[in-house]
Amino acid sequence: MANKLAILWALVVLAVGVHQVQFWRSASLDTDVLALLPEDEQAPEVDAATRKLADEAGRQVVLLVGARDWPSAQKAADEATRVLSEASDLLEPAVVDTSALEQAVDFYRPYRDRLLTPAQRQWLSRATPEELGGTALMKLYQPAGARLTDWNADPLGLWQDWWQARAAETSARPRDGRMWLSGEEREWVLLMWKSKVSAFALGDGSRVTATVERARSQVEAAVPGGRLVAAGVPLYAEAAAAQASWEMSTIGFGSLAAVLLLVWLTFRSLRPIVLVGVSLTLGCAVALSVTALVFDRVHLLTLVFGSSLVGVAEDYGFHYFAARQGKAPSERGPVMRALLPGMALALVTSVVAYLALGVAPFPGLRQMAVFSAAGLTAAFLTVVCWFPSLDTGALPVTSFAERFSASITRWPRIASTPAWWISGAVLTVLVAVGIWKLEPRDDLRQLQGAPANLIADQRELGRLLGLPSPAQFFLVQGDSDDQVLAREAALKTKLDALVSEKVFAGYRAVSDWLPSEAQQREDAALSARAEAQAVAAVSESTGEAPTRAEFSPDPLTLKHFLSGPAAAAIRQQWLGTLGQAQYSVLMLRGLNDPKVLPRLEEVAQGLEGVRWVDKTAEISGLLSRYRRIMGGLIVAGYVAVLLTLVARFGRQAWRAWIPSVLGTLLTLAIFGWVGAPLQLFTVLGLVLLLGMGVDYGIFLLEHPGDGSAWLAVALAGVSTLLSFGLLGLSATPALRSFGLAMLLGEVTIWLLTPCFRLPPGKDTH
Known part of the structure; x- marks a missing residue:
């Protein structure tokens, strides 16, 4: 057989x-890390939005190269660009130069009359002919270099303000063919690069990070006082991969070597x-x-x-x-x-x-x-x-194995004596207090373990640029493209009130660049009426007869917009058709205080087709929900294991079962006493303890008084401890929480299991 x-x-x-x-x-x-995350089966459009934004952000590397004066900043930017260009197989520049702006201006020129800001809309609807005429006269005598187009095409100077509103999405401004900003006692050049491989695809080595660090060193060496600040998901992903690689090689190979040494000593x-x-x-x-x-x-x-x-x-x-x-x-x-x-x-x-x-x-x-x-x-x-x-x-039999096998006889055995009862009572109180002090904390932010230098650079970039976050956004749904854009406009009306209160810095929406067709018709009619009054007032004042320029009779469509140069900065926010509906994403800038998020969630209430998405909160809630589910599963698992043990060992089954129960409770109590948070990954460690810890008691009950069983239990315990418990040394918070639970539980169960072995002469069978 x-x-x-x-x-x-x-x-x-x-x-x-x-x-x-x-x-x-x-x-x-x-190698796609996003494939490991849970899917929202109730709202696949949220997953689609998150993936699209994350993939876009997952390729971007944003750099600010600064110096004390503008010429030095330009030189520093040249040095950084030269180093980054050498990694052409890995990085490619994103378009942020002024030529893109010129192309966008030319693209929008036929539609200038229907591009208005909310403030312009209000002013044009209430301004008197005298006010309009005065403004037009002032614009007429303004130097031509200060205008984007000639006076006839924009007699009230509306287009300039519209473009300034678009430029408010970032602090950077065109200067000498570069994107420039000033802040923190430096002049900065904005450089945008893209990784040719998504950061969520695990690769070999920190190549993007190494290239950025070479550029940083070159900037500091070539320009006195020069600085390079960099941020981007590729840098975070490579730091996490490098940390994981180091831990796997150090902890993994170290534990394997220790296990092999132990096996050699034993056999x-x-x-x-x-x-x-x-x-x-x-x-x-x-x-x-x-x-x-x-x-x-x-x-x-x-x-x-x-x-x-x-x-x-x-x-x-x-x-x-x-x-x-x-x-x-x-x-x-x-x-x-x-x-x-x-x-x-x-x-x-x-x-x-x-x-x-x-x-x-x-x-x-x-x-x-x-x-x-x-x-x-x-x-x-x-x-x-x-x-x-x-x-x-x-x-x-080796001398090492013989000595260790014999050590079971010197291990204390639990008995019904006053000393054991007192010890049990004290332990019960300590465990109860520790578990009472235990604090669940499922915030996803607690699981982040990014290097301090990356966090510092990210915060500095956030202060200087005010980039939007892909973690919180509004998802807008409609039956058609135009309905989505109209609903975006209704949402922006409510958000403007919060922006004026400085709850957050601002937003970025597709409808900022492409109003709905209905809005375009209304704005075109409004600007035509106001500019006709302005032109008439100028004609009456000057005696001349200027004429207003003509514009495209057709509205700007989504298809035409997406194929144009202006869509590059916003294209990833248009999700298009998902199922039977159209979707877009409205992103927020300057969300630095988590306390304002409930106010933003309230904005979506009552707006049809608008949904507030906070992926950080959603995943944190998911972690919390499944922490509770897995906690209940542990309780059910222990009951099922006890019934299984009873079927095999009868009344003595508790001896194999109770050490794992105590190990779990003591681990939770220690977490509570030291203030360590209870997280899903802690509970997952306890789930594995349930299966592994009971094994030790099973073998000691199967072979009572057999020193070889104790030897095997010791080898198994040490190897499990080395493989899992050493994860408690990890710099990754999730792995550290998992590893600490395994470490404390393994040690406790291993120490307690021999205390519950059978008295001499007893047998389970």
Whole structure:
């Protein structure tokens, strides 16, 4: 029977090998980080808007190059541009020069009469013929260089003010063919570059960051007092990738080396190391194939998370070799049969714990859950089916293993004595107070761990430029293009009141650049009437007969606008058709205080087709909701595990169950005592503890008084601690929260489990 299982598993492994060859030849790994985030199934248009804005922002690198005077700032900008241009395979300049402005002015010239600001609209509707005539006379004698067009085309100077309103979207202004601004005792040149690869696609190395740092060094070396301030999602993404890479190499390889050293000290043989390595390798290969078959694409971060199998999948091999030590090769079959019930029960609890991660609506977590569950199952089957056949040599008991196995007899055992009861009462009070002090905190901002220099540059750029944020915006819906633009206009009317109160700096909308056709007709009629009165007043005053210029008889359409040069700055905010409706995004500038967000949410109330979107708040709410769901799942999981243990161990099942319960409660209490927030990633760590921690009690109950079982538990605990617990040293807040929960829980459960072992002479069977 054993040989048949070994052959059957070999055929499965062969099929996996064939699939692996095909997979690596034809399939590419998914590197889009956004694919890991939850989708809003109730509002796919919100996801579409978020993705479009994020992809646009994910390619932009905004730089301000400054110096004490304008000539020095220009020289510094030249140096920075030269360095950035050398990375032409990685970066390309975005158009921010004055030629784009000239092209936009020419594009809009036939439609000048229907482009009015709200303030102009109010003034024209109430101004008297005398006021209009006086303004027109003043504009007539104004120097020609101060106007965008001749007097006949704009007798009231309306176009100049309209363009100034558009220019208010940024502090930068054209100067000597560059975009310039002044602030913080420096003259600045604005440079806009775009990464040729989205920042949300994980790459190899911090190439954009390295290029920007070379440009910074060159600016500081070439221009005394020169500065370069840079911000952009590519810089943040590369910093996060570099941090993750360093942590994976340091923590991952460090923990693997420590585990291998421990295995060598325990067994003093290469055979256990090689066979355990085979089980890990096959576990990862099967996990990858299963994941590729279940999901359309396998994400790169799934493989990164899958490296954590090193801390769990080798447990089955440890238990086998710990029990096999000191026994003749002929006893391999009986050893495996004796271990099989406990190992199968441990596998079930661990797989259930991993699959529980997939309950959350995060596609990334679901993929990681399937990968890990499949990998564990494959490692288990490798040990069960192949180890008895491949482990043919002798495996003597080492002095290290002998001493450690014997240490179980010196471990304190819980008993009904006053000292234990007092200790339990004190511990109960401490745990209760700690849990009472525990503070849930699901704000997404708490999970950000960006380098301080990037945050400083981002804040300085925000102060100088006032760039809009893609995290909060209004989504506007309509049955047609024109209805969307009209609803934008209604929304802007309400927002103008908040701008005047300085609640936020301003907004950027498609209708700023393209009014609805109805608005264009109204404005064209209003400006025609007002300018006719102004021209008549000028004619009466001067005795001349000037004529008003003619404009396009047709309105400016969306199709024509989007194909023109003026649409470049706003095109990403027009989402177009999604389903049966049209959508656009209105973005906000100067949102520096989160306290104003509720007032903005109120603006959307009562406006048909307008929805306020705060992705930070939505994801924070999602984290909170699933933290509670996963918390309830832990409680249900512990009940289910207890029932499973009772079916196997009867009245003694509590001995394997209670250490994990205490480990979870103590971990939560410690978080409460030290003021660490309770987050979803903390709870996810506790979910894994439920599956892994119970394993230790299972093996000690399965083999009471057997020192080899305690040795295997110790090896499993240390390897899990090294693989997961060291994530508590991570600079990434989410991984650190997860790692600290695993670290505290693992240590607690490992220390407590031997205290609940069976008294001498008792048996669970």
